[in-house]
Amino acid sequence: MEPLSSFIIKTTPERFDAIVVGSGITGGWAAKELTERGLKTLMVERGRPVEHGVGYVGENRDPWTMPNRGKVDAHVADEQYAIQRQCYAFDEHTQQFFNNDRDMPYSTPDGRPFSWIRGNQLGGKSLMWARQSYRWSDLDFEANLKDGHGTDWPIRYADLAPWYSHVERHAGISGSKEGLAVLPDGEFLPPFEFNAVEQAFKQKFDARYAPARMIMGRTANLNRATAAHLEQGRVQCQARSQCARGCSFGAYFSTQSSTLPAALKTGRLRIATNSIVHSVIYDPKTNRATGVRVIDAETMETREYHARVVMLCASTLASTAILLNSTSSTFPNGLANSSGVLGHYLTDHLWAAGADGRVEGFENEYYQGRRPTGAYIPRFRNVVDKHPLFTRGYALAGGAAREGWQAAAAKPGFGKEYKAMIRKPGPWRFGLHGQGEMLPRFENAVSLHPTRKDKWGMPLLHIDASHCDNDHKMREDMADTAANILEYLGVKDVRRTIATAEEYPPGLAIHEMGTARMGRDAKTSVLNGFNQAHDVPNLFVTDGASMASGAWQNPSLTFMALTARASAYAVDEMKAGRI
Structure with a gap:
């Protein structure tokens, strides 16, 4: 060309x-x-x-x-x-x-x-x-x-x-067919994979909160390039976590x-x-x-x-x-x-509201490479039963990861012991944060x-x-519900978070x-x-x-x-x- x-x-x-x-x-x-x-x-x-x-x-x-x-x-x-x-x-x-x-x-x-x-x-x-x-x-x-x-x-x-x-x-679009009326299925490439913690939590969540379900987030990254995508000059996602820089592979x-x-x-x-x-x-x-x-x-x-x-x-x-x-x-x-x-x-x-915490166990588990998406719980609020405080609803998104070497920047130490500490992955953490509808x-x-x-x-x-009362109440429920889910899943030291309008004003969800x-x-x-x-x-x-x-x-x-x-x-x- x-x-x-x-x-x-x-x-x-x-x-x-x-x-x-x-x-x-x-x-x-x-x-x-x-x-x-x-x-x-x-x-x-x-x-x-x-x-x-x-x-x-x-x-x-x-x-x-x-x-x-x-x-x-x-x-x-x-x-x-x-x-x-x-x-x-x-x-x-x-x-x-x-x-x-x-x-x-x-x-x-x-x-x-x-x-x-x-x-x-x-x-x-x-x-x-x-x-x-x-x-x-x-x-x-x-x-x-x-x-x-x-x-x-x-x-x-x-x-x-x-x-x-x-x-x-x-x-x-990489994703999984789930048969959810609230989130219709599409023409999907294979989904990206859950890590070990997410897979364990998915099984526990799905059993407890059905018909709600934890799925892998659907993303416009080629987990597998089809002949049509190869013809466009695009190839499979390299999972570099550099998407916002532009991608010469055409993988997204x-x-x-x-x-x-x-x-x-x-x-x-x-x-x-x-x-x-x-x-x-x-x-x-x-x-x-x-x-x-x-x-x-x-x-x-x-x-x-x-x-x-x-x-x-x-x-x-x-x-x-x-x-x-x-x-x-x-x-x-x-x-x-x-x-x-x-x-x-x-x-x-509406966003910047959710919860996260520490996951015990899984010390022998890790994950390879990076992934351009994460765990996702489609909307469940005001789908069947009406919530008494607000209308419309939200999704929760997040995932699990092990603390890596970057965390060492905030920890004291030097020398041989410090280097050994950096080489060892830290504890797992898991978080969920909401994205909801603004009236x-x-x-x-x-x-x-x-x-x-x-x-x-x-x-x-x-x-x-600006946000209205319905918006504020939905964000409060995002944080409360995320914390409740994490506690049920066994996450420790759960921290509920909800940002102020000054910290995350309208528009920042982009x-x-x-x-x-x-x-x-x-x-x-x-x-x-x-x-x-x-x-x-x-x-x-x-x-x-x-x-x-x-x-x-x-x-x-x-x-x-x-x-x-x-x-x-x-x-x-x-x-x-x-x-």
């Missing part, structure tokens, strides 16, 4: 069939599906190009080969990455994939912080995501209707099931490893990098989006790109910011916002700041979000959703069930902004399925002459 640079453009007189804004998990899928269905497509990315296998500068580098031994210089981190440094994946190896907070600020109200973790480069956050991949079920798609929080989803599991299968086969799903090569292979894709989308161009005479206005990230020059269809895949908050900034006499409060709900109903997942509420919202602008002259996004939600009624939603704007038929939003609620599972697999489905629908609508 030609080098990536041969597909990158700046100015062009060409009119495309489709423009895809963003190149992360959803943007990559949109580009793949649209080009494979015959559309000349332009992918617009505000960040720099990153080429697979070439642009991963931290890959395979041991800490002692790095200028700061793997840690970002404290002064640089404080001044330029005050928000991004909160992410578990941020260090000297991965710094290049995270936004510079000084150059790309946003605003929040005093006393209500929100941590917006961003990665603006070709591939977006698909290069450093956590890869947990779960289907949603009708329990999730029906929740809004049944309990009255949020608007009814215009789709159900049956609408998305074939598209889940479609993206799973291409992306490669990313835009660079999977969807971008497929789109480039068609010859129908062009890419505009360092192109910050200012707004969507709207023609009131035809009631159609005709393209996008962009600002060159390096030269500050402005230009336009034109197409028959525009798909926003820039990430939840970035796509909504673009719509809010796309004003006209027809849509003075943001494009496709006749409902007035654009920017509202922001959610993130969609109108008051959790984003807007454009009335006066503050960024270095490109665009209004800052203002994020105003699963922000909503703000341009889909729904059945154009008066209360922005998009229909095909991610198509009610107000502007050739405008689609397929990233997390489209979500009517957040469920309890990691959302990326659902983003992929929605994007593939919306792309196929858009092509069919174009061929039928309706858009």
